[in-house]
Amino acid sequence: MSAIHVTTKINGDVVDYVCEADETLLDVLRNRLGLTGAKEGCSTGDCGACSVTIDGRLTCSCLVLGAEADGREIGTIEGMAKGDELHPLQRKFLEHAALQCGICTPGILVAAKSLLEHNPKPTETEVRFGLAGNLCRCTGYDKIVRAVMDAAQEMRRA
Amino acid sequence: MVKVVVWGSLKPHTGGQAELEIEAGNVRELLNRLGETYPGLKPQLARGVSVAIDGVIFRDGLHEPLRKDSEVFLLPRMTGG
Amino acid sequence: MPLDSTLQGKRDFKVVGTRPLRPDGIDKVTGRAKFGADATAPGMLVGRILRSPHAHARIKKIDTSKAEKLPGVKAIVTREDLPDHTDGDALLYDVLYNIMAREKALYEGHAVAAVAAVDTRTAREALKLIKVDYEVLPHVTDVDEAMKPGAPILHSTIFTDGLEPKPKKPSNVVRRYEFGHGDVEAGFKKADIIVERTFKTEATHQGYIEPHACLANVGPDGQGELWVCTQGHFMVRDTCARLLGMDISKLRVTASEIGGGFGGKTTVFIEPVALALSRKANRPVKVVMSREEVFKASGPTASTSIDVKIGVTKDGRITAADATLRYQGGAFAGSPVEFGAMSAFACYDLENARTIGYDVVTNRPKQAAYRAPGAPMAAFAVESVIEELARKVGMEPIDFRMKNAAREGTRSSYGPTYGPIGLLATLEKAKQHPHFKAPLSPNQGRGMACGFWFNFGGQTCVSLNVNSDGTVALSVGTPDIGGSRASMCLMAAEELGIPYDKVRAIVADTSALGYNDVTDGSRTTFATGMATILAARDAIKKLTARAAQIWGISAEAVTWEKGYAKPAGSNAGNFPPMSIAEIAAQAGATGGPIAGHHEYSADGAGVSFATHICDAEVDPETGATKIVRYTVLQDAGKAVHPSYVEGQFQGGAVQGIGWALNEEYIYGKDGRLQNAGFLDYRIPVCSDLPMIDTVILEIPNPGHPYGVRGVGETSIVPPLAAIANAVSAAAGVRLTSLPMSPPRILAALDRKAAAE
16 A cells, blocks of 8 residues: 655644555554654544644544645644643643543643633533543543633633 | 351351351461361362451451451452452 | 551651642653553564454364465464463463453453554454354353353353352352351341342443553563553563463563553453564564453453342331342453452441352453442442331431441441441531532432442552662552552651652562552552551661761661651760751762662551432433532541542542443343443543532541551442432432433333322
8 A cells, every 4th residue: 555645734843754544643643753642542533532633623633544634733732831831731730630540631631722722711511511522531520620720710811 | 266257158168157266376377277177168268368357357468466366257358449 | 467556646747648749740741651552662563353253152263374374464373372371270261261262252352363463454454364263152141141040151160159069060150159147037027127129230341541552572582571551560470471381580561651440450451462472473562452342352340130138127227138149240250249248238237137149150251350349239239228218217318327337346247347437427427518408409319328348458569769869769569540659759758757859759660679469459558658658667767877877876866857867865966967868978888778668468458438429310301310419428547649539539439420320331132242432331521520529538547557548449339329319319219220321210210100
């Protein structure tokens, strides 16, 4: 099978790669580019652990082909902190102990960031529905919701 | 003599008794004596047992000392999630 | 180890009980943390497993010749490549049989062969080329069906143990357990009211978000390395070495970060297969389960069928309690029915109690531990009957529970007499909690339930090295599944009297420490924590001896206080306090590196109790249920890092909510699992839930220097019952089958309407 050449932007950097036609963006990120922050929890778009943004839109990278990323802008968890400065969501997740095992955390952070970009002042219900595509099995979501609400408040003040 | 209580389904192997009196200074001696006296208990002892001594559960403590008046309960070996 | 009374009594804490950031936090929020599937190795192959499509079939022949010829295939492994090294160890033989089917495939998803190839596509292609000749056999997946005479028999070697006389014919009932004391028949004669009911619960999965994953690398010299997400890498090492006929010293296992386990990662599935593939291919092999494989071929928990009968006097005193529990644990012996039977009545002070348990095999994947294995289902049945009895005698359920609650000195239903326990305290706190008196809206109901779990200690080995600048490197051997490294750092800092951030804890690989039992049984904060405390005390002994040496006084004349060595009194000499950093800097000149360590079998874990309150709202039109309020009250002994204790309470409660309302293994008539994915096996999502309120009680465990009790498991014991009681109150009809999915609730509402 002939490989496909793709030029894309990931976390602001231009990236070139080749991939097979049937390879998902998640496989490309993890296996070809070493960006293992996005996790594979189900490969069917049900768990959200592989969440990334494509042109600013929240997407399960397991449901997108690597070839489809050509000419797009991809955002992953690896691009969330600016240098050594954590994004307020990352900081609030730590302060609120909003993670236990941490496998869902990258996907939830990417989803929460996207949520706050679209809705800077969400209600608790809006946060809960905004994160409903991301499964967490450890926390019961309580501390996650609190962390997101707290981060939203801080970001509004900034 | 130490008083040992076995769980109900082991009673067929101990002549129908739940409470046994065994001479033993520690858990290992106790389990050995139990196996010698009641060979029917040996398969369960081999599968693993925990003991509770005076209310405290010991999963592994074979050398845990027993007092004369200790009350020991045999329990299936503990596992967890 | 013996309970040392000198260990006890510390309640004045400097850092324990605070909520610092976890040491692995930055890695976890930036995507840097390396989990099971995140590792790579040069020349790595992709391993894939061929699985039985049949629930029960004789494997007559496996032909791999075509697959072997496919370019890019580097190794194929079948049962022939995993000969029996188990040496008569029946439990280990079951593990071997479970990881690779032998004469029969015993469930849909049972591994039959495995391939290592240069890439995923080749591996997938190769699996299709393996020809397996099956003789399909009749199957059984339901626990009650499997117990009937004439049911398809899985193993011709199972003759029910614990029956007298021993049966002459094989069956699917592995063993009968019986626990209890007193005379239940006599007790029921004294009862004014008796309630007797039968309950059913479906199998559920732990549902960790990270599928099983490992990277195996075995060289031609027979030495191997394994990177794996597991709750216990020492267990993985020993089990794999035995299954593969290797010396334990030749296999080094490193625990990756672990993406959830809840008991499901306390055994091996793909690991020995990956090692066998790597050994055969002489290349590194990575095996990662798909979500479908996780559902079909890892270790969900048991489905159950339970009868409960409890009698009470008119004034609300229980006279007798009797239960029969039937748990199927999949295709091999070992359902958690004994723990169900032991714990069923553990919350009550009973004169007459009896529980009988049957361990049953069926054509389903072999169960693995799931958070307080066996206890939630038993609590569901018992606490449902308790609630009903309380109503019948005209008492508030909480008062009824308090009247009959187990307390210090109560003889437990599983045998031993309780020491200091926190059940009554959780009930009293529940009664005072605002949730308890909050008004309910139409279609809402409130339920509560109590729960119990044993907790245990286990083998533990910890090493604590004092670095030359006085900071501390702490090596533990229990994988950190929910923040335990933070708790370990807190306890080491507390003992040494140094700041939390001066201690760094790592999970060391199997070559760095002695054997450590699995992170399970709610044991890590208790057992690894106590080992950490004792290792720190060992280091302090050495630090004070070095200070004594420097000062030229006797070691006994030096004490340790807030990170400093000090002369014990004016008689000892007049020296300024010497810090840990100052002593560490001179370590080379005073005898060499300073390290503390502790190895032991931890015992004295201290049982744990919880009370949960739940408000549920049932939509009578659709049968859909929403949990509108939930409160967890649990005894933690001492909360080392309260945020993570709360997290355990909340996580357990929500897993319980899933179990109670949505989650179930659904089998077709063909014995195949019909919902092996997160779309159809629906675990709770964020929008399903309210905040989960928590109340931490601290009734010190006399078996731990700080009074710590394990907290991880008890939180999943009460929810099934608490929710069933709430839903039953809201619906006006008693629900006795889990999950209480909309169709089941509608059926119950129809039954109620028909009866009215």
